[in-house]
Amino acid sequence: MTDAPVARSTGDQPSSPDSPWPVAVVAGKIKGWIERLGTVWVEGELAQWNERNGAVFGKLKDLDSDVTLSFQLWSSTRAKLTEQFAQGDHVIALAKTEFWVKGGTLSMQVLSMRHVGLGDLLERLERLRRQLASEGLFDAARKKPLPFLPGCIGLITGKDSDAEKDVLRNAQLRWPGVNFRVRHAAVQGDRAAADVAAAIRELDADPEVEVIIVARGGGDFQNLLAFSDETLVRTAAACTTPLVSAIGHEADRPLLDEVADLRASTPTDAAKRVVPDVADELARVQQARSRMLMRVTGMVGHEIERIGSVRSRPVLADPSRMITQRSEEVTRWVARGSELIDFCIERAERGLAEVAGQLRALSPARTLERGYAIAQRADGHVLRGVADAAAGDRLLLTLSDGSLSTTVDATGAPAEPRG
């Protein structure tokens, strides 16, 4: 090993242990070779799609083998792209391969990118969706209300399809009297869009048809493309009869769904939305009716009770009380009157007897009965003392049972009055 540095090779000579190429030279050579590739169109799947400050850093994977390349997309380039991208998309890109000498990394600078195949279709569809939306064809204000009970339902569907059976059976279950006008049309393939559009125009022109159902059983994206056809979608939008789309689908909604007045998830769902359940409706009417009757019956019952209670109040229930009360009063007063009279008479009698007794006690007859006599002069003067009579006077003596005539023989001295 020599300590002296070897002379720096410029890469013009082949490298050797004595004259190795510096890293910069090797990197420069690699860069030169890689850039000789120029710009290429490359096809692959987006294995990674990271956005950072408007730029995108991603990985493009080979469709068949496990080969991956990194790429970047500057924000200025990205702004020019008309399509939206996401991981998993199948794309083709115009890319310039570059080698970054500073980090020794290989990268592709994408100058343009677009979807391939299905992605392309989806993109076209998305553009149409945006276009129709900007024209206002999807506006909620454009949606026509469905008739409550359609007189005649126009049905556009594949001949003998499950979708047809589903719609008819479910509608008839709900309302046996339902009336259909079925117009068969191709619901897949090249003719489908034109065929369905013609059917819509035909049923729209029929004055009896009050609602139109476009029904198709499930299908994948490719099968349902016809229902996103611009002519068909514009025909549906122009249709004056309320239109129901009943396209069974998984992820992506066909554009017909957007312009339809009502979007049903399946043909069965369409039948349910378009035809009212008659039994349901009848039950609802019945319910309203019984509630009404209950309410009125309640009111009348309440009033009957109220009048009954007024009626049972004593003044109305027993009007004779009005009379008996008063007649009782009269009887009471009469009784009281006669009682009072009786009392007065009794009292008078008692007084009389007393007076009579007194009278009797005071009568001289009682004194005479005890043996006393009344002496009267001939002039009727009653003698009260010996001085009242003189000898020879004639006196009348009254006894208890009669009188005697006598003559005074002599008069005595008056007796000493007793103390």
Add this chain to the structure above:
Amino acid sequence: MSDSAPTEVSSLSYEEARDELIRVVTELEQGAATLEQSLALWERGEALAARCEEWLLGAKARLDAARAASTQS
């Protein structure tokens, strides 16, 4: 109660008859009227009560008829 001639009971609505009936009963219960007035009040009350019952029975009959008709259909 006003002294003017009372309205013919048959021309009263149910509510008018009911409210007057309640007034009459209250007045009778207060017992301030003379016997003659009381009797007149009572007769009025009877007529009003009869009118109310006639109304209610008619309403009930109509309800029953409607119910019978709805269960038949």
